[in-house]
Each structure stands twice: as C-alpha cells, then as structure tokens.
Amino acid sequence: MSIDAIIRKDLDIIRDNLLEFKDKIRGSLFLVTGGAGFLGSWICDVLNSFDANIICVDNMISGSESNISHLYGQENFSIIKNDVSNLTISENVDYVIHMACIASPPMYQKHPIETLNANILGTKNMLDFAKRIKVKTFLFASTSEVYGDAKIIPTPESYCGNVNLFGPRSVYDEGKRAAELYCYSYHKQFHLPIRIARIFNTYGPRLDAKLNTQYGRVVTKFIYQALKHRPLTVYGDGTQTRSFCYITDQIEGLFKLMLVPELDGKVINIGNDEEITILELAKLILKLTNSKSEISFESLPENDPKRRKPKINKAKRSLRWKPKIDLKTGLHKTIEWIMSEN
Numbered sequence: 427m428s429i430d431a432i433i434r435k436d437l438d439i440i441r442d443n444l445l446e447f448k449d450k451i452r453g454s455l456f457l458v459t460g461g462a463g464f465l466g467s468w469i470c471d472v473l474n475s476f477d478a479n480i481i482c483v484d485n486m487i488s489g490s491e492s493n494i495s496h497l498y499g500q501e502n503f504s505i506i507k508n509d510v511s512n513l514t515i516s517e518n519v520d521y522v523i524h525m526a527c528i529a530s531p532p533m534y535q536k537h538p539i540e541t542l543n544a545n546i547l548g549t550k551n552m553l554d555f556a557k558r559i560k561v562k563t564f565l566f567a568s569t570s571e572v573y574g575d576a577k578i579i580p581t582p583e584s585y586c587g588n589v590n591l592f593g594p595r596s597v598y599d600e601g602k603r604a605a606e607l608y609c610y611s612y613h614k615q616f617h618l619p620i621r622i623a624r625i626f627n628t629y630g631p632r633l634d635a636k637l638n639t640q641y642g643r644v645v646t647k648f649i650y651q652a653l654k655h656r657p658l659t660v661y662g663d664g665t666q667t668r669s670f671c672y673i674t675d676q677i678e679g680l681f682k683l684m685l686v687p688e689l690d691g692k693v694i695n696i697g698n699d700e701e702i703t704i705l706e707l708a709k710l711i712l713k714l715t716n717s718k719s720e721i722s723f724e725s726l727p728e729n730d731p732k733r734r735k736p737k738i739n740k741a742k743r744s745l746r747w748k749p750k751i752d753l754k755t756g757l758h759k760t761i762e763w764i765m766s767e768n
C-alpha cells in the first residue's frame with residue numbers, strides 16, 4: 427500500500443524544509459508514542475523519508491491503522507500496540523517523541539481515566555525509560571489547553587493559565603499540565619534533555635481518519651457535514667475563536683523544536699496566529715465546498731475556551747520557523763483529501 431498523492435506532496439515540502447537536519451535523523455532510532463494518530467503518523471512518515479528507524483507505539487484508542495499501515499513490513503519500522511502507561515521497551519533509542527493521548531474533547535471526556543493515564547502514568551513511564559537509556563532529546567506534545575480559557579490573547583508561554591480543575595476538559599488540561607511538570611522536573615533533577623511543544627489547533631489530511639464518528643474536530647467535522655449536505659453544527663453563537671495551523675507547518679515546527687541545538691528544558695508554542703470565529707470558519711467551509719448545507723446552532727459545551735490564539739515570537743526566534751500555509755490554502759488541501767477518501 428502507498429501513501430496518497432496529497433500527503434506525498436506535503437511530505438516532500440516538510441522534507442525540503444528539514445534538510446539541514448538530515449544527518450541527525452538518518453539512521454537514528456526514534457520512539458514515537460501515539461504514532462498511529464494524526465500528528466504521530468505524519469512524524470513517522472517524515473522520519474521514514476529520511477531513512478530513520480522507527481518504533482511506533484499506539485494503543486489504537488484514537489489512533490488509526492490506516493494512518494500507518496503503508497509502513498508495515500518495512501525493516502526500519504516496527505509497531506507496538508500497547509498503552510504507554512505500562513509499556514516496556516528494551517531498545518536503546520536515540521530520541522523519544524511522546525505524542526500519545528486522546529485529543530478530541532468529546533472523546534477524552536468519554537475516556538477520562540485513559541486520558542489521565544496516558545498523560546501522567548504514561549509520561550512518567552516514558553521519562554523513566556528515557557532517563558535509563560540517556561536519550562538525545564525527549565520531545566513532549568503538550569497543548570494550548572494548558573492555558574484553559576486564556577485571558578491573555580495572543581497567549582505567550584509565560585501565561586499561567588485559567589483552567590477549571592473540575593470542568594469537563596480537566597482530564598486533558600490538567601493531565602497535560604501534570605505531564606509538563608513531570609518533564610520539567612526530570613530536566614531539573616536529572617538533567618533529562620526534555621523539550622515541550624504547546625501545540626495549538628492543527629488540521630489537515632488524517633485528522634479524524636475515522637471520519638464518520640461523532641468525535642471529529644471542528645475542521646474535519648464541518649467539511650464532512652458540508653460534503654454530505656448535512657447541517658453544520660456550530661456550538662453556541664459561533665463567536666468563539668480558534669487559530670488553525672496546517673499540518674505541514676506544525677510538523678516542521680515540532681521537528682525543529684526537537685533538533686535545533688540548545689533548547690533543552692524549553693517550552694514553545696507551535697501554531698498559527700491567524701484567528702477566526704467558528705461561525706466564520708463554517709461559512710468559509712460552505713463556500714470552499716460549494717455546499718448548500720445550513721448552519722444549525724447548538725448549545726455551547728461547558729468551559730469551551732472563548733478565544734485561542736498563540737503568541738509565536740519564541741518559536742520564530744528560537745526555531746527560525748513560522749507558519750506558511752494560510753487557512754484557505756490548508757482547507758483546500760484538507761477538503762481535497764477528504765473527498766479522495768470518501
């Protein structure tokens with residue numbers, strides 16, 4: 427089985443932008459947890475394109491076989507279907523990329539304990555492993571959700587957050603906050619070379635590979651609804667905002683955070699700072715898909731952050747990175763991919 431043309435083209439773009447790191451990647455052994463997920467599978471593909479060796483770990487709760495099955499059978503790729511909270515690895519890997527966690531709000535609310543376990547027990551387990559074998563870098567996938575319903579927009583890394591400990595999102599938000607603290611403490615106490623990416627809303631091919639489930643993130647859910655001529659379900663009055671980063675920009679940022687020298691112990695926002703309301707997003711998707719679907723307004727979930735937009739000066743300065751794909755271009759590619767899958 428091969429990767430479809432849309433993803434192949436985007437992978438070539440990411441590869442071109444990471445050529446300066448090719449010698450660090452080629453031949454090294456990478457452990458990618460959550461490797462069958464949306465971001466994790468793109469990471470595996472980029473590593474593969476540079477002839478790295480990859481151990482992909484996924485318990486398949488939200489990961490999808492279809493994201494990685496094209497790598498099965500290759501000598502440089504192995505898959506372990508296991509939970510990160512009780513995983514044992516014997517190989518001496520060079521890099522750990524710890525992505526494993528359910529990220530869809532309705533899905534992590536359905537699996538609160540699994541979400542906490544992946545973040546807290548899973549992160550501790552992976553940190554202990556990394557400490558034992560002395561990795562070159564431990565990259566942790568954190569989230570904009572550590573800021574909760576942020577009161578400072580655009581939100582810098584120094585913002586302490588506004589999170590409801592007992593809210594419906596807390597297993598994810600507080601789980602990621604605890605995981606960051608674990609990473610940071612292993613760095614302080616054991617000098618483990620951790621790096622933390624605070625990932626803002628990202629979209630593109632493979633987001634919600636299981637497209638017809640109720641757990642879709644907003645971009646793919648709206649595209650799917652528009653293409654199926656179903657109403658676009660805007661929550662609340664749609665004035666809440668998000669800032670959407672296209673997958674190629676996100677993956678390039680993550681690799682740079684992992685590989686640029688002298689960033690151990692650092693926390694960096696990775697995202698796009700082009701802010702849009704959810705109602706505007708719905709209208710834009712209707713236009714780009716030429717859909718006649720209506721917009722139906724439904725109740726706003728509790729603790730849904732009102733605005734989200736990253737401050738990305740630190741990433742621009744430290745990584746010499748900035749997002750390049752605007753929302754319209756990224757949506758076009760995502761729509762094309764979803765149409766090709768259905």
Ligand code: UDP
Pocket residue numbers: 530531627642643644645647659660661662666668704726727730731
């Ligand atoms: N949203 C919406 N309709 C949907 C799904 C999501 O209006 O069918 C809104 C949701 O309330 C939130 C935004 O879209 O304000 C982004 O939701 P998503 O689940 O993609 O991720 P979040 O950024 O909330 O983690």
